[in-house]
Amino acid sequence: xxxxxxxxxxxxxxxxxxxxxxxxxxxxxxxxxxxxxxxxxxxxxxxxxxxxxxxxxxxxxxxxxxxxxxxxxxxxxxxxxxxxxxxxxxxxxxxxxxxxxxxxxxxxxxxx
Amino acid sequence: xxxxxxxxxxxxxxxxxxxxxxxxxxxxxxxxxxxxxxxxxxxxxxxxxxxxxxxxxxxxxxxxxxxxxxxxxxxxxxxxxxxxxxxxxxxxxxxxxxxxxxxxxxxxxxx
Numbered sequence: 001x002x003x004x005x006x007x008x009x010x011x012x013x014x015x016x017x018x019x020x021x022x023x024x025x026x027x028x029x030x031x032x033x034x035x036x037x038x039x040x041x042x043x044x045x046x047x048x049x050x051x052x053x054x055x056x057x058x059x060x061x062x063x064x065x066x067x068x069x070x071x072x073x074x075x076x077x078x079x080x081x082x083x084x085x086x087x088x089x090x091x092x093x094x095x096x097x098x099x100x101x102x103x104x105x106x107x108x109x110x111x112x
Numbered sequence: 113x114x115x116x117x118x119x120x121x122x123x124x125x126x127x128x129x130x131x132x133x134x135x136x137x138x139x140x141x142x143x144x145x146x147x148x149x150x151x152x153x154x155x156x157x158x159x160x161x162x163x164x165x166x167x168x169x170x171x172x173x174x175x176x177x178x179x180x181x182x183x184x185x186x187x188x189x190x191x192x193x194x195x196x197x198x199x200x201x202x203x204x205x206x207x208x209x210x211x212x213x214x215x216x217x218x219x220x221x222x223x
Contacts, residue, residue: 004155041215042116042212042213042215043156043199043211058210090155092155100148101158102158103148103155103158104155106153106154106155
């Protein structure tokens with residue numbers, strides 16, 4: 001079955017460490033996105049990519065980095081520069097501009 | 113500034129008690145409105161896309177409608193399994209594949 005796979009489901013990070021969240025899709029979608037979800041707030045866009053080897057910053061890109069070397073993969077690195085990284089991270093993809101996103105199951109990151 | 117506002121923040125219904133959720137938006141030149149369902153600890157699941165005022169879409173006990181300023185998600189005779197957070201989103205920033213999301217309505221349906 002086609003879908004988006006995020007891993008790991010839970011991730012614990014010590015302060016000062018960089019961590020990378022994985023996102024893989026087999027839907028043949030061109031566009032991929034990373035959102036952050038915090039209690040009481042809507043999903044906020046971190047980065048998005050419409051084609052391979054190209055990506056743009058969203059609303060809250062500071063302290064994060066991404067790469068898009070393959071159509072299927074869009075990993076997100078949470079760097080030590082991100083001041084408040086504890087959150088639920090969601091990866092999504094879409095085929096074209098006017099189609100609904102397909103979301104992954106999310107990664108819950110906790111800084112300890 | 114483009115915004116999406118959902119109300120109420122939380123709604124508790126008895127099984128079979130119909131109601132509506134609201135999503136109002138201030139984006140200009142709407143290029144679609146999306147509804148999603150999100151269960152705790154999971155990613156949102158796509159429900160509907162609406163493109164023009166007057167459009168309606170249905171799925172089981174859910175019906176989504178759209179006006180020029182807002183959308184409603186009507187829930188008819190809900191069941192406990194309809195309990196979830198319902199999110200709406202609209203495209204923004206001049207590109208139709210970036211979505212801005214509301215904060216959601218947490219629906220609890222009691223048996």
